[in-house]
Amino acid sequence: xxxxxxxxxxxTALAGISxxxxxxxxxxxxxxxxxxxxxxxFGWSYQHDQGRLYAEEKLGDKLETAYLESVPExxxxxxxxxxxxxxxxxxxxxxxxxxxxxxxKVAKDFPDVKFEHAxxxxxxxxxxxxxxxxxxxxxxxxxxxxxxxxxxxxxGYIASFPIPEVVQGINSFMLGAQSINPDFKLKVVWVNxxxxxxxxxxxxxxxxxxxxxxxxxHTDSTAPMQVAAERGAHAFxxxxxxxxxxxxxxxxxxxxxxxxxxVERISAVLDGTWEQSRTWAGMAxxxxxxxxxxxxxxxxxxxAEETQAKITSGxxxxxxxxxxxxxxxxxxxxxxxxxxxxxxxxxxxxxxIDDQLPQ
Amino acid sequence: xxxxxxxxxTIMTAATPLLLAxxxxxxxxxxxxxxxxVEGMMIMGAVAAFxxxxxxxxxGLGALGGLVAGMLFSxxxxxxxxxxxxxxxxxxxxxTILGLGLSGMIGEAFIGLPGLKLAAIEIPLxxxxxxxxxLLFSQDPIFYTSIIAVxxxxxxxxxxxxxxxxxxxxDSHTSxxxxxxxxxxxxxxxxxxxxACAGLAGAHLSIVYTxxxxxxxxxxxxxxxxxxxxxxxxRPTRVLAGAYLFGAVSIGQxxxxxxxxxxxxxxLSALPYLATIAVLVIISxxxxxxxxxxxxxxxxxxxxxx
Numbered sequence: 001x002x003x004x005x006x007x008x009x010x011x012t013a014l015a016g017i018s019x020x021x022x023x024x025x026x027x028x029x030x031x032x033x034x035x036x037x038x039x040x041x042f043g044w045s046y047q048h049d050q051g052r053l054y055a056e057e058k059l060g061d062k063l064e065t066a067y068l069e070s071v072p073e074x075x076x077x078x079x080x081x082x083x084x085x086x087x088x089x090x091x092x093x094x095x096x097x098x099x100x101x102x103x104x105k106v107a108k109d110f111p112d113v114k115f116e117h118a119x120x121x122x123x124x125x126x127x128x129x130x131x132x133x134x135x136x137x138x139x140x141x142x143x144x145x146x147x148x149x150x151x152x153x154x155x156g157y158i159a160s161f162p163i164p165e166v167v168q169g170i171n172s173f174m175l176g177a178q179s180i181n182p183d184f185k186l187k188v189v190w191v192n193x194x195x196x197x198x199x200x201x202x203x204x205x206x207x208x209x210x211x212x213x214x215x216x217x218h219t220d221s222t223a224p225m226q227v228a229a230e231r232g233a234h235a236f237x238x239x240x241x242x243x244x245x246x247x248x249x250x251x252x253x254x255x256x257x258x259x260x261x262x263v264e265r266i267s268a269v270l271d272g273t274w275e276q277s278r279t280w281a282g283m284a285x286x287x288x289x290x291x292x293x294x295x296x297x298x299x300x301x302x303x304a305e306e307t308q309a310k311i312t313s314g315x316x317x318x319x320x321x322x323x324x325x326x327x328x329x330x331x332x333x334x335x336x337x338x339x340x341x342x343x344x345x346x347x348x349x350x351x352x353i354d355d356q357l358p359q
Numbered sequence: 360x361x362x363x364x365x366x367x368x369t370i371m372t373a374a375t376p377l378l379l380a381x382x383x384x385x386x387x388x389x390x391x392x393x394x395x396x397v398e399g400m401m402i403m404g405a406v407a408a409f410x411x412x413x414x415x416x417x418x419g420l421g422a423l424g425g426l427v428a429g430m431l432f433s434x435x436x437x438x439x440x441x442x443x444x445x446x447x448x449x450x451x452x453x454x455t456i457l458g459l460g461l462s463g464m465i466g467e468a469f470i471g472l473p474g475l476k477l478a479a480i481e482i483p484l485x486x487x488x489x490x491x492x493x494l495l496f497s498q499d500p501i502f503y504t505s506i507i508a509v510x511x512x513x514x515x516x517x518x519x520x521x522x523x524x525x526x527x528x529x530d531s532h533t534s535x536x537x538x539x540x541x542x543x544x545x546x547x548x549x550x551x552x553x554x555a556c557a558g559l560a561g562a563h564l565s566i567v568y569t570x571x572x573x574x575x576x577x578x579x580x581x582x583x584x585x586x587x588x589x590x591x592x593x594r595p596t597r598v599l600a601g602a603y604l605f606g607a608v609s610i611g612q613x614x615x616x617x618x619x620x621x622x623x624x625x626x627l628s629a630l631p632y633l634a635t636i637a638v639l640v641i642i643s644x645x646x647x648x649x650x651x652x653x654x655x656x657x658x659x660x661x662x663x664x665x
Contacts, residue, residue, distance in 0.1 A: 038463060038574030040470040070575060189616045190624035196578040197569040205369045206613035209362055223569040245473050354619040
């Protein structure tokens with residue numbers, strides 16, 4: 001990271017007066033990435049970096065990239081984003097929810113630079129786009145698997161922060177599980193961090209000690225998988241395929257595949273066709289990929305594959321009514337499908353989840 | 360293994376790296392040197408331990424490698440602050456930043472590989488004691504080391520002549536120097552001890568706690584260790600109490616959440632910090648005692664008069 005910083009500083013000094021990107025097509029584009037964790041987390045940031053490398057491979061000489069890792073969300077990120085904007089980046093991908101306001105703030109001052117913010121919902125300026133993946137589609141599938149495989153009828157959920165994306169995941173997981181076993185129980189533990197292997201392992205141990213036999217996580221490290229493997233439980237991977245950490249433990253993993261999106265958006269800058277957009281793609285577009293279904297009976301695997309196929313084809317949406325809110329009031333009537341906008345701001349649990357959602 | 364045992368074991372695993380790193384830093388600070396590079400030395404220990412365990416196939420060698428890596432890394436700090444008399448605060452911070460970056464570079468080849476776990480050593484007879492035997496006497500060697508380190512440091516500081524000299528240097532390096540005590544040499548040794556402890560604490564993370572290598576895996580534990588030393592007013596037994604209290608509240612709050620007690624999780628996440636600070640502040644309320652225990656020359660550079 002130090003090296004990147006140094007290079008950046010040098011680039012800033014040298015290219016201080018370089019002309020910003022014009023609206024028309026370009027011969028060469030510089031794409032910059034801001035990651036919340038280290039690229040070696042083998043989870044969220046790792047997958048974004050794999051996407052960056054994929055874009056480099058596809059676009060070859062026409063693309064130059066740079067990245068900053070472990071950038072804290074909040075004020076620090078604003079400086080990092082601004083530094084990138086000044087250093088001649090044509091398009092900047094900010095890959096965590098907490099970069100939302102800083103991204104929009106910097107975008108205002110650099111109208112010629114394109115900004116792409118992952119998992120957020122604010123596009124205050126025409127040069128800001130948002131992108132996200134419908135991970136909840138995968139969560140529904142793993143919820144069904146959990147309900148089939150769990151002997152305790154209870155899963156543990158290691159959650160990071162109570163933001164809509166995470167809440168969607170918990171709800172979708174529970175809806176999937178309830179579709180198999182209406183009495184399925186879910187224990188949720190909030191660790192208030194995206195990445196802390198030790199803490200994630202502690203949470204995993206606490207959940208297993210309290211009797212769950214399946215773990216799923218919305219944090220970024222492989223530690224929970226390892227703990228589950230040690231205790232002979234089952235677990236679902238997160239962001240990347242974590243099978244190496246639990247060859248007999250991992251049931252499947254929801255893999256984030258950002259590569260195609262990065263190629264598409266960077267190409268748009270090259271062609272001069274980039275426009276503000278709000279992308280929310282899922283299984284159908286190949287952004288949400290399921291790792292091979294392993295360590296489960298064939299009938300469970302067949303069920304998972306069927307659900308996955310239905311979600312991919314659009315035949316089924318995980319948030320299809322009737323769905324009750326946690327307090328028992330009706331959220332979606334029979335047959336009604338939740339709108340994307342509503343899901344993007346989801347801040348309540350569905351019925352059957354014991355946990356109290358932190359507000 | 361019943362649930363109580365399982366919970367206590369989890370607490371011990373969580374507390375061990377904090378305790379080790381803190382007890383090392385305590386000796387460093389008692390000698391009057393403030394090394395803010397604990398996080399950096401820890402992460403170097405973590406990456407070295409993981410890499411060496413992978414390459415040699417022996418987790419024991421990995422642990423040793425972590426210890427040595429932390430010590431060597433601390434020598435860099437020693438050279439800059441003790442020989443070249445650079446500012447200790449700035450150098451310590453730089454050491455942390457360097458450690459985080461360097462470890463990421465070294466560890467790149469090891470990302471995504473499951474690691475070796477350091478095996479527990481069961482102490483004959485003692486490990487058969489009901490309940491406590493399993494908790495205290497069938498643990499990994501790094502846990503034993505952490506406890507021995509606390510007892511050893513406590514004895515060394517307050518019962519040995521060398522420890523008295525070290526404390527004298529920490530209180531007034533000029534007076535100690537005038538009395539013929541070798542200030543720089545003692546401080547070098549203290550810094551190296553601190554580095555070794557931090558390195559071993561890092562090794563604990565990557566080959567015991569979560570046997571894997573990921574960048575930044577210390578996740579701020581070095582800073583918690585630093586804070587523990589201050590809040591424990593530089594007393595080894597209080598560092599022990601603080602580390603275990605922190606571990607206990609950290610694990611307890613996760614259980615409280617899993618039980619669904621309905622307490623806001625943000626508050627629970629902050630609880631380990633709040634509880635540890637509160638308890639250590641209360642036991643350090645005697646201001647005179649705290650003043651006596653605070654190394655008066657802490658963080659000040661020493662240049663011998665000619």
